[in-house]
Amino acid sequence: MPSPLAPVLVASLAHLAALDGDLGLRVDGFSTTIGAPGAPTVSRTAVAARPLGAAILDVGDLRFTGTYTPRIWTSDVEAHPSPTVDQVVEVRAATRHDRPWNAEALATATRGHTDPLTDPYVSLGIAGANQAPVPSISYQEIRAGLLGDVRLGERTSIGGGAYWLSFQGLGADAAHLPPQNGGTLDAYVLRSVTERDTLRLSLSGAGAVTDRTGTATVGPRTASATALATWRRRFAPELEGWLGAGAAWLYSNPPLAGRNRHEVQPAGEVGLARAGETTTLDARARATTYIDPFTGTVTPWLDARLALSWRAWDRLTLSSSGAGGASTDGRTDTIWADARLAWALRPTLGLEVGVTARRQHERVPFLPTFEEVVFFASVVYRRGGNLGATDTAPGGAGQFPGDAGAGTGAGAGAASGAGAGAGAGAGAGAGAGAGAGAGTGGMP
Numbered sequence: 001m002p003s004p005l006a007p008v009l010v011a012s013l014a015h016l017a018a019l020d021g022d023l024g025l026r027v028d029g030f031s032t033t034i035g036a037p038g039a040p041t042v043s044r045t046a047v048a049a050r051p052l053g054a055a056i057l058d059v060g061d062l063r064f065t066g067t068y069t070p071r072i073w074t075s076d077v078e079a080h081p082s083p084t085v086d087q088v089v090e091v092r093a094a095t096r097h098d099r100p101w102n103a104e105a106l107a108t109a110t111r112g113h114t115d116p117l118t119d120p121y122v123s124l125g126i127a128g129a130n131q132a133p134v135p136s137i138s139y140q141e142i143r144a145g146l147l148g149d150v151r152l153g154e155r156t157s158i159g160g161g162a163y164w165l166s167f168q169g170l171g172a173d174a175a176h177l178p179p180q181n182g183g184t185l186d187a188y189v190l191r192s193v194t195e196r197d198t199l200r201l202s203l204s205g206a207g208a209v210t211d212r213t214g215t216a217t218v219g220p221r222t223a224s225a226t227a228l229a230t231w232r233r234r235f236a237p238e239l240e241g242w243l244g245a246g247a248a249w250l251y252s253n254p255p256l257a258g259r260n261r262h263e264v265q266p267a268g269e270v271g272l273a274r275a276g277e278t279t280t281l282d283a284r285a286r287a288t289t290y291i292d293p294f295t296g297t298v299t300p301w302l303d304a305r306l307a308l309s310w311r312a313w314d315r316l317t318l319s320s321s322g323a324g325g326a327s328t329d330g331r332t333d334t335i336w337a338d339a340r341l342a343w344a345l346r347p348t349l350g351l352e353v354g355v356t357a358r359r360q361h362e363r364v365p366f367l368p369t370f371e372e373v374v375f376f377a378s379v380v381y382r383r384g385g386n387l388g389a390t391d392t393a394p395g396g397a398g399q400f401p402g403d404a405g406a407g408t409g410a411g412a413g414a415a416s417g418a419g420a421g422a423g424a425g426a427g428a429g430a431g432a433g434a435g436a437g438a439g440t441g442g443m444p
Contacts, residue, residue, distance in 0.1 A: 017058060017060075019055070019057050019058075020057075021054060021055050021056065022053070022054040022382075023053060023054075023381075023382075024052035024380075024382040025050070025380075025381045026050045026052075026379070026381075027047075027379045028047070028377070029045070029376065030044075030047070030375070031043070031044075031375045031376075032044045033374075034372040036369060036370040036371075037369055044075060044076045045078065046073070047083075049071075049073065052067065052382075053067070053069075054066065054068075061097040062095060062096070063092075063093070063094050063095075065090075065091070065092040066090070068088070068089055069088045069090075070085055070086060070087055072084075073086075075136070084112065084136075087110065087111050087112055088112075089108070091107050092104065092105070093105045101150040101151070102148055103146070103147070104148065105145070106144065107144040108142070108143040109140075110139075110141040110142075112138070113139070114137050114139060137177050138171060140168065141166070141167035142166045143164070143165050144163070147159070147161030154192075156189070156190065156192070157190045158189050159187070159188055159190070160188060162185050163185075165182050168180065178211055179210070180208055183206070183208075184205065184207075185205050187203050188201065188203075189202075196235075197231065197234075198232040198233075199229070199231055199232075200244075201230075202229075202230070203228075204225070205224065205226070206224050207221075207224075208221075208222050208223075222250075222251065222253075222291055222297060222298040223298070224250045224251070224289045225249045226249075226288075226289070227247055227267075228244050228268070228269075229245060230242055230269065231243050238276050239273070239274045240272075241270075242270070243268075244267075245266075245268040246268060248264070248288075248289050248300070249264055250263040250264075250265060250289060250298050250300065251298070252297065263300075265289070265328070267289075269285070269286035269287075269288075270286075271283060271285070271286075272284075277311075278310060278312075279310050280307075280309045281306075282307045283304075283305070285302075286302070287300070287301070288300075301326070301327055301328070302326055303323060303324065303325030304323065304324055306322050306323070315344040318339075318340075319340055330363065331364055332361070333360075333361050334360045334361075336358040337356070337358075338354060338355065338356040338357070340354025341354060348382055348383060349379075349381050350380045351377070351379060352376075352378040352380065353376070354376055355373070355374065355376070356373070356376065357371075357373045357374070359371045
């Protein structure tokens with residue numbers, strides 16, 4: 001016979017644990033025109049759909065989240081009418097309490113295809129400036145990370161994170177996207193000097209091993225480390241700026257070069273951000289480094305970006321952003337811009353239309369120089385009404401070397417790294433804790 005304690009046990013478990021879920025869908029249509037020197041202009045019509053299913057389990061002070069977000073897409077509906085399906089699974093565990101510390105662990109696995117040259121929006125999360133000169137790459141990628149922070153008092157906190165990434169092209173595509181394994185570490189101290197001023201001291205590092213065995217180029221072992229001091233000041237309730245300076249150490253050990261390479265570069269970031277009720281502005285420039293996923297080299301990088309948005313009324317938002325960057329050795333430079341309109345038909349349903357343009361100039365023989373213009377229209381559904389969380393809009397954050405969105409996206413501190421092993425650089429940790437890198441989109 002059932003135990004008389006069973007109802008009590010069930011009621012206790014129900015009180016301690018709560019299960020919820022989320023559903024979403026984003027459908028994008030693209031009209032792309034791409035041109036390269038000495039080649040005819042190519043126009044394509046592309047379609048991408050990204051459904052979302054999430055389960056959220058709260059147990060005491062812990063929240064566990066599992067998310068499945070497959071990507072169903074084709075880069076050319078005429079030449080490739082049958083869609084490709086990418087599988088993306090993510091799991092997270094995070095604390096949720098009032099104690100003076102927080103921690104989070106996460107892991108993501110992806111397997112599928114990417115078209116990094118003609119579809120920057122259905123592209124590897126690790127995509128940086130150098131895009132692959134091939135129409136499609138099959139690949140797999142695994143990411144994992146741990147991060148946390150501790151408040152030591154009313155004015156001081158410390159934090160950090162560790163991240164690991166492994167990705168590679170599958171089969172013959174390993175020649176275009178060689179296996180690369182890497183990791184990043186970062187730590188910071190945040191001190192409120194006055195009511196308006198904050199000082200952040202950070203130390204971050206990244207390393208990667210790229211295996212190009214059997215290809216024309218044997219990939220190096222590379223590493224970088226960056227020390228940065230950032231002063232942040234709130235000029236007004238809606239306006240703040242920051243200035244950071246430091247140095248970055250770069251190391252590489254190409255197997256065929258016969259000697260190690262050591263280099264010290266300046267690192268830094270300067271920025272200004274405004275968050276009003278109807279308008280936002282984010283402008284910044286930085287000196288950073290990233291590890292290129294296609295060549296395996298560690299590269300000093302300079303970039304700048306500007307993002308603007310205006311909520312014309314409760315349901316209509318206009319936004320525009322632009323960016324440019326270049327490697328300090330002059331081999332690569334990029335420029336990118338977009339403009340879009342987002343209309344919330346209902347709390348759970350929205351429409352977006354816009355245009356994106358980008359240009360990449362490469363002086364490396366096996367990497368492409370090209371120009372691209374994309375017109376897009378999107379439909380976004382989110383059951384919880386949190387539109388935009390289903391997927392990054394076309395041209396959004398996470399496709400620029402060291403950009404915060406390119407990484408694990410695990411909140412404060414995740415930007416330090418992780419993108420793809422892409423950046424232990426100056427901008428890499430600028431957002432952790434101090435908020436310098438929070439919430440800005442629109443990088444190529």
